[in-house]
Structure formats: C-alpha cells, structure tokens
Amino acid sequence: MRIDALEPRIALSAAAMDLIGLTELRAHPFYSQFDGSGQTVVVIDQPIDWTSPFLAERRVTDIDVLGTSGPITGETHGTFVASIVGASNSQIGVAPGAGIIGVLSDGTEPPIGTNPNEVWRLNENDIDHLLDWVLANHEQFNIVAVNMSLGDSRFYTNAGQVAQRPLNDEIAALEAAGVAVVTSAGNDYHENQTRNASYPAVVSTFAVGAVYAANVGPQVALGDFTTGPDRIAAFSQRAAADEGNVLFAPGAAVRGVQQGSQQGLGSGTSFASPYVAAAVAILQQAALEIVGSRLPVEQIAQLLIDTSDTIIDGDDEDDDVENTGAAFPRINILAAVEALDEMFSEAGLLVRGGGSLDQPIEHDEKARAPAGRASAQSNAMARSKTTRSS
Numbered sequence: 001m002r003i004d005a006l007e008p009r010i011a012l013s014a015a016a017m018d019l020i021g022l023t024e025l026r027a028h029p030f031y032s033q034f035d036g037s038g039q040t041v042v043v044i045d046q047p048i049d050w051t052s053p054f055l056a057e058r059r060v061t062d063i064d065v066l067g068t069s070g071p072i073t074g075e076t077h078g079t080f081v082a083s084i085v086g087a088s089n090s091q092i093g094v095a096p097g098a099g100i101i102g103v104l105s106d107g108t109e110p111p112i113g114t115n116p117n118e119v120w121r122l123n124e125n126d127i128d129h130l131l132d133w134v135l136a137n138h139e140q141f142n143i144v145a146v147n148m149s150l151g152d153s154r155f156y157t158n159a160g161q162v163a164q165r166p167l168n169d170e171i172a173a174l175e176a177a178g179v180a181v182v183t184s185a186g187n188d189y190h191e192n193q194t195r196n197a198s199y200p201a202v203v204s205t206f207a208v209g210a211v212y213a214a215n216v217g218p219q220v221a222l223g224d225f226t227t228g229p230d231r232i233a234a235f236s237q238r239a240a241a242d243e244g245n246v247l248f249a250p251g252a253a254v255r256g257v258q259q260g261s262q263q264g265l266g267s268g269t270s271f272a273s274p275y276v277a278a279a280v281a282i283l284q285q286a287a288l289e290i291v292g293s294r295l296p297v298e299q300i301a302q303l304l305i306d307t308s309d310t311i312i313d314g315d316d317e318d319d320d321v322e323n324t325g326a327a328f329p330r331i332n333i334l335a336a337v338e339a340l341d342e343m344f345s346e347a348g349l350l351v352r353g354g355g356s357l358d359q360p361i362e363h364d365e366k367a368r369a370p371a372g373r374a375s376a377q378s379n380a381m382a383r384s385k386t387t388r389s390s
Contacts, residue, residue, distance in 0.1 A: 013091045015214035016250040019229055020275065021334030022094060025282075031337050036095025036281035038288070041085050042146045043274075044130050045119055046078030047071040048102035049259045054087040055079070060099040060141055065129050066121075069107030074116030076258040078102060080266050081149045083257035084274035086281075092255055092263070094278035094333075097285075101141060103130060119150045119270075124166050127200075131170035138179050144284045144294065146174065147277035148183045149270035151198030155188070157240035159203045167200045175297040180205040182277040184269035185246070186237035190223060193322040197239035197246075205301050207239035210251025210272040211311065211330055222252065222267055226318040230311045230330060234319035236269055238328065247305060248330040249275035279304060279333045286337050291344045307335035 017023045025031045040060050047070045050059050071078065082100050087093030110116050122130075127148070134146055156162055171181045185207045186198035201207035210233045212224075219227055223234025232238065232248065239246035251272025258264045280300055287295045295303075311330045314323030 013255040015229065016254055016275075017091075017094075019211075019213045019250060020094075020279075020330075021332045025334040025337060026090070028334075031286070031334070031341075033289070034282045034286045034337060035090075036086060036098030036278060036285055038097075038142060039095070039144045039281035039284050040099040040101060040142045041095070041274075041277050041281055042101040042134050042143055043078060043082045043085060044103055044122070044127060044146060044148045045081050045150065046075045046103075046121065047105050048082045048100070049076075049079040049257075050102070052079065052083070052257050052260050054083055054089050054092060054257050054261070055100070057088050058082075058086045058093075058096075058098065058100045060101045062102045062104045063130055063133050064104045065133055066126055067104050067106030069105050071259070072107065072109065072116065077117050077119055077149070077270065079259055080256040080264075081147060081270060081274050084254065084271060085147060085278045087257055092257060094275055095281045098278060098281040099142070101143070122150060128166050128170060131167065131174065134179065135170065135173055135177060138174070138177055143179055145180045145182055145277040145280040147274050148181065148200065148204070149268075149273045151184060151186045151201055153186065153188050154198055155186075155192040155194075155196035155237070156199060156202040157196055158242040162199050162202060165199060165203070168203050171200065171203055171205075175205055178294055178297060180277070180280045180297045180300060182206045182208060182273050182280065184251075184273040185209045185239050187235045187268050187270075189235055189237045189321060195238050195240040195324055195326065197237050201237075201239065202243060205245060205297055206247045206273075206276050206304075207243070207245050208251070208269055208273040208276050209233075209238050209246065209248045209328070210236040210267070210269045211248050212252045213250040213254065216253040219252070219267070223320045224252075224318065225320070227252070228316065230309070231317050232311065232313050232323075232328070233267065234317075234321045235267075236272075238313060238324060238326070241326075244305070245301070246328060247276055247308065248272065248311060248328050251275070276304070276331055279331055279336065282333060283336055283340060286340055290341055295340075303336045303339055304331060305329050307339045308332055309335075
C-alpha cells in the first residue's frame with residue numbers, strides 16, 4: 001500500500017462506488033436506506049486499529065481466542081480491509097452502517113524478513129478456532145458474513161483437490177447457518193496463468209478476484225501496462241468455473257484506511273473481497289426490510305452472481321499475462337437489490353410457509369423504478385463493458 005494525495009484517492013473511491021452500482025443505490029429514494037445497518041461482518045485478518053475515527057463506531061467486538069493484543073507497528077492489512085467493509089466515511093466504506101468484528105492476536109513480532117503488512121500470523125488451526133467462534137456466536141452478533149483476505153498461494157480448480165483440509169467443515173456449517181464466507185482468490189496469477197483460486201477461496205461462498213475501477217495509469221510493477229475500469233488486474237487469480245463461486249470486485253488501486261486517520265491506496269484480491277462481504281450485509285438488510293427475514297446463503301450468492309455485470313478477460317486488458325478469454329461476473333450491488341425487490345414483490349410470491357400470493361406486496365413509502373426500466377433479473381449476466389478509459 002502507498003500513501004497518495006487525497007484528491008486522487010477520493011476520485012478512485014468514487015469510481016469504485018460507481019462501478020458496483022453503489023452510487024446509484026445511495027441516491028435511490030427507497031434503496032438508499034440499505035447501508036448494512038443491523039448486520040455484522042467478521043474480518044479474519046490482522047487486528048484492526050479501532051482508534052481510527054473511520055472505524056471506532058463500527059466496532060462490535062473482537063475475537064480473543066488467539067490473544068488480547070491489537071495491531072503492532074506496521075500491521076495495517078486488517079484495518080485496510082475493515083475500512084472497505086464499513087468505514088463510517090461512505091466514500092471509503094461500502095456498508096458504512098454495518099458492524100465489524102475483528103481479531104486480536106498474541107502480540108508477537110513477525111519473524112525477521114517477514115512483511116508485517118502480510119497476514120503472517122494466522123495458520124489453518126488458528127482460522128479453524130476463529131470460524132468456530134463465529135459459528136457459536138453468529139446469532140448473538142447478527143453475523144451475516146466472514147471476510148478472509150488470505151490464502152495459501154496455491155492453485156486449485158475444484159473443492160475435491162482440498163477435500164481433507166481442516167476449514168471445509170466450518171465453512172459449510174457457517175453457510176448452513178446463514179453466514180456467507182467471502183475469501184480473496186489470490187494474487188499469484190503470474191505463477192500459474194490458468195483459471196484457479198487459492199485455499200480457502202476455492203471452497204468459500206465467494207472466491208473474489210480484483211479489477212480496476214478506473215484508469216489509474218500504468219501499473220507496471222503489478223503487470224499492467226495500462227489500466228481502465230473493469231480490467232482484471234494482472235496479479236489476480238481467476239477462480240475456475242467448477243465451484244460456481246467466482247466473483248470480481250474493485251481491488252486494484254482502491255482507497256482504504258491504513259491506521260488512525262491515515263489513508264492510502266491498496267492493490268490485491270485482499271481488497272476486492274471486502275467489497276463483496278459488505279454487499280452481503282447490504283443485501284441481508286434489504287431482505288429483512290423487503291422479505292421480512294434474511295435469505296439463505298445460497299440465495300444471496302445466486303443473487304450477487306446472477307445480477308453481476310459481465311467482464312471479459314482479455315478484451316481490453318493490457319498486461320504481461322496470458323488472458324483466459326473467459327467471461328466473469330463483477331459485482332453490481334444495485335442490480336442485486338433490485339432483483340431481490342422484484343423477486344419478492346411480484347404476484348405469485350412464494351410464501352415461506354408454502355402457498356403463494358395472488359397480489360404483489362407493495363411498500364407504500366417506496367418510489368418504484370421508472371416505467372420501462374429493464375428488470376435486473378432479465379439482464380442478469382447480460383451486461384458487458386462498453387466504454388473504457390485509455
């Protein structure tokens with residue numbers, strides 16, 4: 001991560017919010033209320049700097065099964081991820097009303113030669129304990145998503161390749177309990193230029209890859225000679241189709257909080273994943289308002305994938321890797337909320353106890369979308385990139 005002048009950071013943040021439909025959602029007379037309020041996201045990462053004025057009000061609690069220490073000097077990764085999920089500043093936080101739960105550590109210093117900004121503390125056994133805590137406490141704290149911006153830097157195409165790994169059971173149990181598990185796909189595409197994801201992304205609800213939200217100029221160190229909106233970052237792993245859990249979000253040159261009031265730009269699938277975790281919180285809040293209850297994880301996943309915008313790997317990427325030529329879904333939060341609304345507000349709504357309603361459910365206070373606006377569902381996976389910044 002680097003520190004840049006404030007104005008470019010603000011512009012890039014606005015571009016990311018525009019790209020995923022959040023700017024339009026926030027301007028909508030009914031949907032603007034959906035900011036993640038009442039929902040909680042767990043950030044399994046480095047400890048979070050809760051002294052930051054952007055995060056202090058978002059803290060719900062911290063998981064202390066591994067220790068009782070906050071971040072040491074140089075540990076900014078967890079804070080940056082948490083700020084994208086729900087910083088109180090809506091120019092940074094995707095779901096600024098959501099609660100956030102962090103992880104405390106034992107406070108040990110990293111081994112010599114280790115970058116303190118990497119998630120170096122956590123091994124699979126640690127994560128296993130943390131996920132067990134989430135499973136035991138998800139109802140008490142209204143947890144709807146776990147974000148894990150971490151991975152084993154390997155390359156998997158399906159869950160069968162990791163069938164004996166220890167986190168599988170916990171992830172499945174969390175999903176069954178209504179908690180989505182959102183994991184970064186990995187940053188090692190240069191090492192294996194085929195469709196794949198690291199672990200635990202390959203078995204998570206979502207394996208999230210990274211795109212640029214705007215033209216940020218050449219990023220040669222990352223492998224991108226030129227950049228533009230919806231171009232897949234050269235470093236980003238692209239999950240295979242086998243598990244049906246691939247989703248892309250802004251994650252290259254995105255704005256976040258490093259510590260305290262200090263902000264910066266970060267690049268990595270680590271920073272794409274929290275966009276999706278925050279989207280889950282927004283959708284579940286919308287479900288409570290529109291449906292009267294939260295949706296099962298599989299339905300949330302289907303909504304986010306089916307209403308995504310389609311991007312093509314290789315149509316305008318200008319990078320140093322072998323592009324797959326495949327079509328991938330990139331998150332569109334507005335379209336997902338619209339689809340949820342349409343799904344549960346039309347005649348023939350399936351009632352949770354069985355049966356159906358002959359008349360649509362109307363929200364008296366809601367301003368409906370203008371007549372003639374295409375259904376988000378009918379446009380599912382039909383959107384594609386149209387214009388680019390060069």
